[in-house]
Each structure stands twice: as structure tokens, then as C-alpha cells.
Amino acid sequence: MALGARLELRQGQGLVITPQLQQAIKLLQLSNLELEAFVEGELERNPLLQRDERESEPDRDEAPRESDDGVSEHLADHAAAADMDAAHDQASPGEHATGDAQEAQHAGGAVDWSKAGKGGSFEDTEDFEGRLTREKTLAEHLHDQLAVARLSPTQNAIAAILIDGVDDGGYLRIDLLETAERLGCELAPVEDVLTTLQGFEPTGVFARDVRECLMLQLKERDRCDPAMVALLDNLELLARRDMNALRRVCGVDDEDLRDMVAELRGLTPRPGAAFGGEPSQPVAPDVFVREGLGGLWHVELNTDTLPRLLIDQRYHARVAGGARTDQEKVFVSDCMASANWLVKSLDQRAKTIxxxxxxxxxxxxxxxxxxxxxxxxxxxxxxxxxxxxxxSTVSRVTSNKYIATPRGLFELKFFFTSSIASTSGGEAHSAESVRHKIKQLIDTERGERDVHSDDRIVEILKETGVDIARRTVAKYREAMRIPSSVERRRMLKEAV
Incomplete structure (x- = not known):
């Protein structure tokens, strides 16, 4: 059989991810801080883009950008600095746009965010751009642990608020009762979540004072005996170096007291100090929710976090007319296409959020x-x-986006919860509401005969229309750190 080279033509269909489409997807999932940084880079790169600041500078349009004599030199400098290969990959803004987005613009191309009430969605594709790694902050470290803690949606909401209340040293600086009132729940579930969070690394985090911080570290080392507890209860005596008083309250001799003090000094009074990185920045909400008349809720974008850009059409006309070489003409054309696409992408992002x-x-x-x-x-x-x-579009929108409500600031992902089926075939039950019912049943136990087994809890819940398996009840009970029925009976018996 003879071997030889030949040329064949084949026709097929495939999805081409254009640079513009990648940019649109990227913008959709950026937080408002990341978006601001991205827009700043585009403003530096693209001479046709300007930030719309006409409210503070009403006469700005009257000031010329530069003399006509300098246009060619200006173009040459930008064209030489631009990466022309990347610029050639930019397609015209209309070729690959999807959805029914319409331009909501001021004169000159500025986006009017007040009109961003309706719109279509972005076509979804995987985002191939990675993120740069950097040292984690304490808050990020705690959120990473929260993500694998397998808490309920309600517990996650409480935990997120508590994490926000931790200072750089790792201490909790918010009041638990105020947090419970803000969330419209009892104090007990907030305290339960705090107990879980105090098991996070670094040990001692979420303590409310130095004593509790040291106590958490000693408990991890299994060194929290009565003498050590007495020492922690009298840290003011240690600060005054009143060793005689400490020996009396701790009930130990000189040698034991020296060992206890040495062990105490080996602990970390500021567990969060090991985490450096960037200074913490307050989270700005992307959306506001306000209660209106008749129990209606009004949803609006936070315009302070949305970039206001315009395309300088007059400057474009001048530089386009002054372009002399093919390179300069291509550069101006690519800048205009990129600017148009960015304006449309920002508009669509706002509408989708x-x-x-x-x-x-x-x-x-x-x-x-x-x-x-x-x-x-x-x-x-x-x-x-x-x-x-x-x-996937909804998933991207709800990542790193926050909503300010009368009950506090939440990430949009917080509102997605799992469900438990109804025995009657009606509306499903929230997993958190089922957890709450389980806890209520157990809280009503007053004697050994009142203790409900997991099987009995399943029966009671099914009578109320909740179709749940025994292993699910056990999982929820363990997640709430509630002992088994055998252990609860023993505890009640010992209490009597």
C-alpha cells in the first residue's frame, strides 16, 4: 500500500469563545472591587474611554483633550505600546453579542444605570482565566473552613456574620444577642454556631476575651483542669505577680504554679496575628432591598459600585481623522470596538445582577x-x-455579590437552601426549618420518659407532613451537637 500526502477540506460546527465573550463572562462574576480594578486598567489602556464625572465637573466637555497637532503623535505612542496581535483578535461588538441587551446610554456613550431594570443574560462558557495567588487573610482562612464545615444554610448565615465580627487578633467583637435580634432568631442557635466556630483554626479564634482565648487553647491540649481554670479566672493576680494569692486560689504548690504560668505564657493571646496580607476592606453591597408599602420589597442596584463610563465620540472622530498609518488606523478601530463592547458588557452585567x-x-x-x-x-x-x-449564569451572578437587607448584609449564595419533601406532596420544607423542628422537639424533653429517639422524631415529623429518613435526623442532630437519646436520658437522670 503506497503512502502519500494529500489535502482534504472538512466542514464542521464548534463553539468559538471570542475574547469579548470571555470578557463578558469574567465581568459577570467579578466582585465590585475586582470590577473597579478591571475598569481602571481599561481606562489606562484605552484612550477613547473616560470616567463619567460630569456631575462634579459640568464643564468637562468644553475642555479639549489636546491640540489637533498632537493627535498623530498621540496615536503613534499608543499604537506602539499596544499589543497588536491581541488587538487583531478583538471582533466588532455586534458579531458575538447574545441576549436582548439594549444600550442604555447618556449622550456620548455613558451608561445610565437607572434604566438597568430588565435585560437578557450572557451566553455561558467556562472562564479560563485563573486568579493570582496571594497570602490569605484571617477572614478568608475562616471562610475556607466554613465552606467544608457542613453547616445548615441558617448556620452558615450566622457564621458569616460572626466571621465579619472578628478583628485582626482573632477576637469576636460583636454582641451575640444583637446578632440574634438582627437575624430574627433565638440566642441559642447563635451560641451553637459560635461553639462550632471556636473549633476552627487557629485555636483560640472567636474568643470574646483573653481568658476565653487561652481557655480554648488549653482545652485543645486537654490541660483545662480545675487549677488552670482558677488561674485563668484570676489573671489580674498574675498581672500583679501576686503568687501567694494565686497559690491559694489554685490550690497548688510553688512548683506546680511555676509550671502552670510557664504553660500559660506558651499560649498565643492573639491567634489571628499570624495572618497578615491585605488590610480588610468593608464589603459594599451590590444590591439594596427596602421594604415598601403593602409588604412589597423594592430591589435596586447600588450605583456607587457601578463604573460610569463614556466613549469620547468627538475625540474618536479627531484621532480617527488624524490616523496616518495602517497601524494607527487599526489601533483606533480596535480601541473603539473594545470600548463599545465594555460599555455593553457593563450594562448587561448590571441588568443580570x-x-x-x-x-x-x-x-x-x-x-x-x-x-x-x-x-x-x-x-x-x-x-x-x-x-x-x-x-451557570445564576451561579456566576451570585458569587461575590452582596445584598443589603433590613436583616443585614448577605452574599446572594446564602439564599440557596436544600429542601425536605412533604409527605402530602405539597410544598417542600426548608432543611433549616426541619432542623429547627428537631431542636424544638428535643428542647421540650424534661424527663427520661420524654426523650425522643431518632426513630420517634421521624414519626412525629411525618405526622406534621415532613418526609425524612432516620439517618437524616441523626445527621442534623449531630450537626447541632445534640447527644443521642441514650446520652440525653443519662444526662437527665444524673441531673435528677
Missing amino acids: LKVASEIVRQQDGFLAFGVEHLRPLNLKTVADAIGMHE
Whole structure:
């Protein structure tokens, strides 16, 4: 059989991810701080883009950008600095745009965010751009542990607020009762979540004072005996070096006291100090929710976090007319295409965030009105189907986006909770509401005969319309750090 070279033509279809489409997807999932940094870079790179500051500088349009004589020199400098290969890859803004987004602009190309009430979605593709690594902050370290802690949606919400209340030293600086009132729940679940968080690394984090911080570290070392507890209860005597008084209150001799003090000095009074990195920045909400008349909720974008850009059409006309070489002409054309696409992408991003947030608020109005125990079962598909978007789009929108509500500031992902089926075939029950019912049943136990086994709890819940398995009850009970029925009976017997 003879071997030879030949040329064949084949026709096929495939999805091409253009640079513009990649940019649109990237913008959709950026936080408002990351978006600001991205826009700053585009303003430096693209001479046709300007920040819209006309409210503070009303006469700005009257000032010339530069003399006509300098246009060619200006173009030559920018064209030489630009990466022309990357510029050639930029397609015209209309070729690959998807959805029914319309331009909502001022004169000159500035986006009017007040009109960003309706719009389509981005076509979804995987984002191939990685993120730069850097040293984690204490808050990021705690959130990473929270992500694998397998807490309930309600517990996650409480935990997120408690993490926000931790200072650089690792101490909790917010009041638990105020947090419970803000979330519309009892104090007990907040205290339960705090107990879980105090098991996070670094040991001692989430303590409310130095004594509790040292206590947590000693408990981990299994060194929290009565003498050591007495020493922690009298740290003011240690500060005054009153060793005689310390010996009396601790009930130890000189040698034991020296060992105890040495062990205490080996602990870390500021466990969070080991984490450096960037200074913490307050989270700015992307969306506001306010209660209106008749129990309606008003959802609006936080315009302070949205970049206001305009395309300088007059400057474009001047530099386009002054372009002399082919390189300069291509550079101007690419800058205009890139500027147009960025304006459209920012507009679409705002519309999509508002559309997703509005549907989430509609689904979770019970939480806003009555508190954390009224979270409804919700997943990405439910929201995506309701607003005509893809699940991956909703997922990107809800990442790193925050909503300010009368009950506090929450990440949009917080509102997605799992569900438990109904025995009657009706509306499903939120997993958190089922956990709350289990805890209520156990809290009513007053004697050995009142203790409910997991099987009995399953029966009681099924009588109320909750279809749940015994292993699920056990899992929820263990997550709430509630002992088994055998252990609870023993505890009640010992209490009597």
C-alpha cells in the first residue's frame, strides 16, 4: 500500500469563545472591587474611554483633550505600546453579542444605570482565566473552613456574620444577642454556631476575651483542669505577680504554679496575628432591598459600585481623522470596538445582577419579613427557570455579590437552601426549618420518659407532613451537637 500526502477540506460546527465573550463572562462574576480594578486598567489602556464625572465637573466637555497637532503623535505612542496581535483578535461588538441587551446610554456613550431594570443574560462558557495567588487573610482562612464545615444554610448565615465580627487578633467583637435580634432568631442557635466556630483554626479564634482565648487553647491540649481554670479566672493576680494569692486560689504548690504560668505564657493571646496580607476592606453591597408599602420589597442596584463610563465620540472622530498609518488606523478601530463592547458588557452585567437579585428576593420574602427560620428551599435551577437564564449564569451572578437587607448584609449564595419533601406532596420544607423542628422537639424533653429517639422524631415529623429518613435526623442532630437519646436520658437522670 503506497503512502502519500494529500489535502482534504472538512466542514464542521464548534463553539468559538471570542475574547469579548470571555470578557463578558469574567465581568459577570467579578466582585465590585475586582470590577473597579478591571475598569481602571481599561481606562489606562484605552484612550477613547473616560470616567463619567460630569456631575462634579459640568464643564468637562468644553475642555479639549489636546491640540489637533498632537493627535498623530498621540496615536503613534499608543499604537506602539499596544499589543497588536491581541488587538487583531478583538471582533466588532455586534458579531458575538447574545441576549436582548439594549444600550442604555447618556449622550456620548455613558451608561445610565437607572434604566438597568430588565435585560437578557450572557451566553455561558467556562472562564479560563485563573486568579493570582496571594497570602490569605484571617477572614478568608475562616471562610475556607466554613465552606467544608457542613453547616445548615441558617448556620452558615450566622457564621458569616460572626466571621465579619472578628478583628485582626482573632477576637469576636460583636454582641451575640444583637446578632440574634438582627437575624430574627433565638440566642441559642447563635451560641451553637459560635461553639462550632471556636473549633476552627487557629485555636483560640472567636474568643470574646483573653481568658476565653487561652481557655480554648488549653482545652485543645486537654490541660483545662480545675487549677488552670482558677488561674485563668484570676489573671489580674498574675498581672500583679501576686503568687501567694494565686497559690491559694489554685490550690497548688510553688512548683506546680511555676509550671502552670510557664504553660500559660506558651499560649498565643492573639491567634489571628499570624495572618497578615491585605488590610480588610468593608464589603459594599451590590444590591439594596427596602421594604415598601403593602409588604412589597423594592430591589435596586447600588450605583456607587457601578463604573460610569463614556466613549469620547468627538475625540474618536479627531484621532480617527488624524490616523496616518495602517497601524494607527487599526489601533483606533480596535480601541473603539473594545470600548463599545465594555460599555455593553457593563450594562448587561448590571441588568443580570438586578434580575437575579429580584427573583431571589421574591422567593425569600419570608426570610426578610419573619427571620432566618423562614428560609424557603431554593436552588439555582428554580431561579434560572423563573428568569429565563442558564444555571451557570445564576451561579456566576451570585458569587461575590452582596445584598443589603433590613436583616443585614448577605452574599446572594446564602439564599440557596436544600429542601425536605412533604409527605402530602405539597410544598417542600426548608432543611433549616426541619432542623429547627428537631431542636424544638428535643428542647421540650424534661424527663427520661420524654426523650425522643431518632426513630420517634421521624414519626412525629411525618405526622406534621415532613418526609425524612432516620439517618437524616441523626445527621442534623449531630450537626447541632445534640447527644443521642441514650446520652440525653443519662444526662437527665444524673441531673435528677
